[in-house]
Each structure stands twice: as C-alpha cells, then as structure tokens.
Amino acid sequence: MITVVGTGTGAAASDDVLAGAELVVGGRRHLDAARLPETAERVVLGPLAPALDTIGEYLAKDRPVLVLASGDPGFFGIVRVLAERFGPERLDVRPGVSSVAAAFARIGLPWDDAVVVSAHGRELRTAVNVCRAQAKTAVLTGPGAGPAELGAALRDAARVLVVASGLGSDAERVERVTPAEAAARDWGTAVNVVLCLDETRALGPVRTVAGPGERPAGWALEEAEFAHRDSMITKFEVRALALARLGPRPGDLVWDVGAGSGSVAVECARLGAAVTAVEKTADGVERVRANAVAHGVDVRVVRGSAPEALAELAETPDAVFVGGGGRELPAIVGACARRARRTVVVAMAALDRVPAAREALTSVGYTCDGVLLQSSRLAPLPGDVTRLAATNPVFLLWGVRPPAAVEEGVAQ
Numbered sequence: 001m002i003t004v005v006g007t008g009t010g011a012a013a014s015d016d017v018l019a020g021a022e023l024v025v026g027g028r029r030h031l032d033a034a035r036l037p038e039t040a041e042r043v044v045l046g047p048l049a050p051a052l053d054t055i056g057e058y059l060a061k062d063r064p065v066l067v068l069a070s071g072d073p074g075f076f077g078i079v080r081v082l083a084e085r086f087g088p089e090r091l092d093v094r095p096g097v098s099s100v101a102a103a104f105a106r107i108g109l110p111w112d113d114a115v116v117v118s119a120h121g122r123e124l125r126t127a128v129n130v131c132r133a134q135a136k137t138a139v140l141t142g143p144g145a146g147p148a149e150l151g152a153a154l155r156d157a158a159r160v161l162v163v164a165s166g167l168g169s170d171a172e173r174v175e176r177v178t179p180a181e182a183a184a185r186d187w188g189t190a191v192n193v194v195l196c197l198d199e200t201r202a203l204g205p206v207r208t209v210a211g212p213g214e215r216p217a218g219w220a221l222e223e224a225e226f227a228h229r230d231s232m233i234t235k236f237e238v239r240a241l242a243l244a245r246l247g248p249r250p251g252d253l254v255w256d257v258g259a260g261s262g263s264v265a266v267e268c269a270r271l272g273a274a275v276t277a278v279e280k281t282a283d284g285v286e287r288v289r290a291n292a293v294a295h296g297v298d299v300r301v302v303r304g305s306a307p308e309a310l311a312e313l314a315e316t317p318d319a320v321f322v323g324g325g326g327r328e329l330p331a332i333v334g335a336c337a338r339r340a341r342r343t344v345v346v347a348m349a350a351l352d353r354v355p356a357a358r359e360a361l362t363s364v365g366y367t368c369d370g371v372l373l374q375s376s377r378l379a380p381l382p383g384d385v386t387r388l389a390a391t392n393p394v395f396l397l398w399g400v401r402p403p404a405a406v407e408e409g410v411a412q
Contacts, residue, residue, distance in 0.1 A: 001064060001065070001090060001091075001092055002055065002059070002065045002066075002067060002082060002086065002090055002091050002092070003017055003021070003064070003065070003066050003067070003092045003094065004067045004069060004073050004078065004079060004082065004091055004092070004093045004094065005017060005066065005067070005068055005069070005073075005094045005096070006069055006070065006071050006072050006073045006077075006093075006094065006095040006096030006097075006098075007030055007033070007034075007068055007069070007070065007071075007096055007168075008029075008030065008070045008071060008096065008167065008168050008169070009070070009071045009096050009097040009098070009099060009101075009102040009167045009168040009192075015035070017066060017094075018034060018035055018036060018037065018066070019037060020064050021036070021037065021040050021064055021065070021066035022039070022040055022041065022058065022063045022064050022065070023040065023041045023043065023054065023055065023058045023063065023064075023065045023066070024036050024040050024041070024042050024043070024065075024066045024067075024068065025042075025043045025045060025051050025054070025055060025065065025066070025067045025068070026043075026044075026045055026067060026068030026069065027044070027045050027068070027069075027070075028044050030068035030069070030070070031044060031068065034068060040066075041054075048081060052081070052082075052085055055067075055082075055085075055086070056085070056086070059086060059090065067082065070096075070099065070192070071095075071096050071097060071098040071099045071100075071101075071102070071167075071192075072095040072096060072097065072098035072101075073093060073095060074093055074095060075095075075098045075100070075116075076116075076118045076120070076140055079091065079093055097168075099140070099164065099167055099192035099193040100114070100116055100138045100140070100193055102164070102167045102168065102192075103138065103162065103164035103167065103174065103192065103193045103195055104138070104195065106164065106167075106174045107162055107174065107176075107195070109136075109202055109203070110203075111136070111138070112207050112210045113136055113204045113207050113210070113211075113212075114136040114137065114138050114195075114211075115130055115134045115136070115137045115138070115211060115212045115250070116137075116138045116140070117130045117137060117138070117139055117140070117251070118139075118140040118142075119139055119140060119141055119142055119145035119150070120140050120141065120142030120145065121142055122142075122145070124144070124145040124149055124150065124153065125153075125253070125315070125316070126251040127139045127145070127150065128150065128153040128154060128274075128315075129250075129251050129252060129253045129273070129274035130250055130251055130274070131150070131154055131157065131159060131196040132154070132157055132253075132274035132298060132300065133250065133269060133272060133273060133274040133275075133297075133298060134196075134212060134250075135197070135198040135201035135202065135204065135298075136195075136196075136197055136198070136201070136202060136204070137195070137196040137197075138193055138194070138195050138196075139193065139194045139195075139196060140192075140193055141191050141192075141193065141194055146187050146191055146194075147161060147163045147177075147182040147185070147187045147191060147194050148182060148183050148184075148185060148186070148187060149183075150179070150182065150194055150196070151177070151178075151179040151180065151181070151182025151183035151184075152179070152182075152183040153179075153315075154179040154196070155179050155180055155183065156300070157179060157300075158198060159179060159196050159197060159198060160176055160177070160178065160196075160197050160198075160199050161176070161177050161178070161179060161182045161194055161195070161196055161197075162174060162175070162176050162194065162195035162196075162197065163175050163177060163182065163187065163191060163194050164191070164192050164193050164194070164195070165187070165188070165190040165191045165192060166190045166192070167192045167193075171190065182194075198298075212250060212272060215271070215272075216270045216271065219239075219240070219243055219267050219270065219271065220236040220237070220239045220240035220243065220267070221236060221239075221263070221267065222236060223235065223236060223263075225295075226261050226262070226263045226266070226291050226294075227261065227287050227290055227291055227294075228260070228261040228263070228287070229260075229261070229283070229284075229287070232260055232261065233260060233261045233263050234260070234261075234263050234264055234323055234347060235375075235391055235394070237373055237375045237391070238347055238373055238394050238396060239263060239264060239267060241371070241373065241396055242264060242321055242345050242347065242396060243264075243267055243268070243271070245343060245345045245396075245398040246264075246268065246319040246321060246343060246345055247319065247342070247343070248267075248268035248269075248271045248272065248273035248275075248319065249271065249272055249273060250272035250273065251272075251273075252272075252273040252274065252318040252319065253273065253274045253275070253276070253315055253316070253317045253318055254268040254273045254274070254275050254276075254317060254318065254319050254320070254321065255275075255276050255277075255278065255310075255313070255317040255319075255320040255321070255336065255340075256268070256275060256276070256277040256278070256320075256321050256323065257278045257306050257310070257320060257321065257322045257323070257324070257332060257336060258278065258279070258280075258306060258322060258323045258324025258332075259277035259278060259279040259284065259288050259301070259323065260279065260284060260287075260288075260323060260324065261284075261287055261288065261291060262277050262279070262287065262288030262289075262291045262292065262299060262301075263291070264321045264323060265277040265288060265292070265299045265321075266288075266291050266292055266295050266297060266299060268321075269292065269295075269297035269298060269299050270295060270297055273318075274298075274300075275297075275298075275299045275300065276299075276300045276301075276302060276313060276315070276317070277299050277300070277301045277302070278302050278304060278306055278309050278310065278313075279301060279302075279303060280303065280304060280305040280306075280309075281303075282303065285301050285303045288301050289301055305328075306322075306328065306332045306335070307328065307331045307332045307334075307335040310332075310335050310336065310339070311335075316339060316340075316341060317336075317339060317340050317341065318340070318341045318342045318343075319340060319341075319342050319343045319344070319345070320336040320337075320339070320340045320343075320344045320345070321344075321345050321346075321347070322336060322344065322345070322346045322347070323347050329346075329348070329353050329356065329357055330353075330356040330357060330359070330360045331360075333346055333357045333360040333361060334360040334363070334364070337360060337361050337364045337366060337399060338364055340401065341401065342400070342401055343398060343399065343400050343401065344361060344366070344398065344399045345396065345397070345398045346361075346396070346397045346398070347394055347395075347396055348394065348395045348396075348397065349392060349393075349394055349395075351372075351395060354370070354395050354397060357397055358370070358397060361397070361399030362399070365401065365402065366399030366400060366401055366402075367399065367400050367402065368397065368398070368399045368400075369397075369398060370395060370396060370397035370398065371395070371396055372393055372394075372395050372396075373393065373394050373395075373396055374390070374391075374393045375390075375391050376388035376389060376390045376391070377389050377391060
C-alpha cells in the first residue's frame with residue numbers, strides 16, 4: 001500500500017503513518033520537516049521515473065511506502081502518476097488543504113467561481129490566456145512560469161496578482177501586486193500559487209456549478225445584440241460557421257482583425273477564449289469595447305491598421321478571424337497565417353479577392369477550404385404573409401495548419 005499524505009498548508013503526517021513507513025518519498029523540504037523512522041529509506045523527488053521504480057520494488061515485496069506531497073496531492077499532484085502506474089486501489093490518500101484553497105482563504109474570497117490552471121511543466125501561454133479571459137484565476141506556478149513571467153505577460157491587463165509563498169510555514173507571505181510589479185521582482189522558489197483577479201468582479205453571483213462562468217446557451221447571436229454602424233456587422237449565419245472553424249475555447253487566444261463591431265471577438269470571448277480585437281477607427285474601437293462590456297466579457301482592443309498593427313502584437317494567436325482588409329487583404333491574411341498556431345478564417349464580400357487570400361494561406365503550408373454563404377431570412381409582408389429576404393452573399397475561407405506543424409511548434 002502507498003500512503004500519500006498532503007502536507008505544508010496546515011496539515012502534517014500523523015505519527016502512526018510515519019512510524020510504519022519503510023520507504024518515504026517526497027521533496028527535500030517535506031522530508032526534512034517530518035519525523036521519519038531512522039530505518040526508513042528516503043528518496044528525494046527529482047526525476048519521477050527512478051522514484052517510481054523504487055516504489056515498485058517495495059510494493060512487490062509488500063513493504064509500506066509513504067509519499068509526502070504539498071497540499072492536496074489529488075489536485076494537479078502526484079496521485080495521478082501513482083494511480084496510473086500502480087492503480088488507485090493501492091493508494092491511501094490523505095489530503096491536506098490545497099494551495100489554491102489556502103490562498104483564497106488568506107484573502108477572504110470564495111473560489112467556487114475560480115478557474116484553476118497549472119503552469120508547472122506546461123506552457124505559460126495557456127495560463128496567460130485564461131487570466132485574460134476570466135475574472136478569477138489561480139495559477140499553479142513552476143520554474144520559468146512564476147509571478148515574474150506571468151506579470152510580464154499581463155502588463156496591459158486590468159488585473160491584480162496575489163502571490164502566495166510558503167503557505168503553512170513560518171515564512172508564509174501573501175502579497176498583492178500589479179502585473180508590472182510582479183514582473184520586476186525575483187520571487188525565489190517558495191511560491192505556491194498566484195491568484196489573478198479582476199477585483200471589480202472578484203465576488204461573483206452565487207454558483208450552482210463550480211469553475212468558469214456558465215457556458216453560453218447559444219452562439220451566433222442576432223445582430224440586434226450588438227451595437228453596429230449601418231448594418232456593418234458579420235451576419236449571424238456567417239458568424240456561426242466562422243465560430244465553428246475558429247474553435248475558440250478556454251486557454252486559447254483569438255485575434256479578430258478588422259473587428260468592426262467586434263461581434264466575432266465578443267462571441268469568442270463568451271466561449272472562454274482570450275481575445276484581441278484590431279480595429280482602425282476610433283469609433284469602431286469604442287463600439288467593440290461597448291459590446292464587450294454589454295456581454296460581460298474581456299476583449300483587449302488595439303487601434304491600428306493591419307497588417308502594420310499586427311507587428312506590435314507580441315503574443316501568438318491560436319486562431320485568427322479576418323473580417324475586413326480591402327486591397328490589403330492578401331498581406332493581412334499572410335501576416336496572420338505566419339503567426340497563427342491553428343487556423344485562420346477570412347470573410348469576404350468581394351469574390352475576386354478569394355484567390356489571393358487562398359494563395360496567402362496555402363503558400364505558408366495551410367490546407368484551405370471555403371464556402372459561399374447565401375441565406376434568405378423570413379420577412380413579414382402586409383396581409384399576414386411572409387416572404388424570403390436575401391442577405392448579401394459572403395465567401396468564407398479557412399486555412400488550417402497541419403497538426404504535425406503545430407506539434408513541432410513552427411507557428412511562431
């Protein structure tokens with residue numbers, strides 16, 4: 001049997017568990033803090049494979065094993081690895097308080113509406129995108145993905161970072177800082193978790209389901225749901241297919257280039273993605289912001305003309321929607337295609353621009369497809385009758401980067 005004990009945030013392994021252990025596995029600070037039997041073999045966790053092999057040797061001889069971990073080891077912890085290797089039936093898990101629960105408790109906030117994302121041994125960009133999109137996020141940090149790196153990536157976001165270090169120890173610190181302040185400091189190795197908060201929305205409504213906000217009941221909203229100028233808005237039929245091809249999801253970053261009213265940007269944000277909207281006109285920028293506020297989502301709006309404005313965006317998008325462009329369209333699509341990790345979707349009213357846009361996608365290795373969307377909506381007539389009113393046809397083109405190219409990280 002493997003006894004897994006969560007420690008470090010107010011919990012400790014009991015004397016009876018410690019006394020019976022013949023092999024004790026854990027981080028150095030956990031081993032140093034525990035009163036271990038003199039006869040017990042100690043394995044300091046570094047690379048997991050050798051430790052798992054040693055655990056296997058003890059289990060094969062029916063000898064008791066103790067694993068010491070931080071907080072709740074079943075929450076982004078070692079329980080997953082042990083269960084996969086040895087089977088859950090061989091585990092006796094005794095959780096402590098998770099670092100996420102402890103950090104929220106220290107600042108007096110509930111966390112049933114928080115999103116938890118791990119940056120430990122994973123890409124930081126996912127955590128950054130979740131922080132941009134959500135009002136309350138907890139980030140489990142790791143080497144190269146700590147408060148400084150997170151703060152540097154969120155300098156332009158209206159967020160406060162709460163950095164919790166040494167939770168449950170005499171050296172415990174819980175500090176509120178701006179992203180810029182976080183980026184300027186060396187935080188050492190004692191950080192447990194970073195909370196990223198939009199403090200204006202830190203106390204959300206009562207929840208029934210924990211985690212991120214409720215998923216939208218539908219998408220491709222009616223045009224009347226958005227402020228727009230002279231019907232200059234991506235129609236809901238086009239938006240429906242564009243969203244299906246973009247595939248926005250939590251942890252993604254989507255660009256909406258030539259955003260106009262920002263209807264695509266807002267819908268991507270409603271589906272959980274972080275979104276940057278690029279719009280060249282001042283009134284368009286304000287319209288995008290107003291629509292984002294009206295729908296309760298965060299959309300970063302950058303004023304500028306593509307493709308030049310795209311060079312100022314440091315981040316790498318997962319998906320890009322191009323909804324304008326005029327004569328510059330091929331250059332815009334090409335710039336977006338070189339940056340996107342997964343897909344680029346282009347909406348065009350002018351059919352003669354399709355070949356150049358398609359060439360801009362295929363020339364950098366995308367597979368490309370498209371469709372001409374022509375729809376007719378029901379429209380009432382006098383006399384209680386109905387006719388079909390045609391909307392303007394729109395060509396929707398989409399390019400998809402081959403999966404192997406995404407895995408190799410060629411999308412930079």
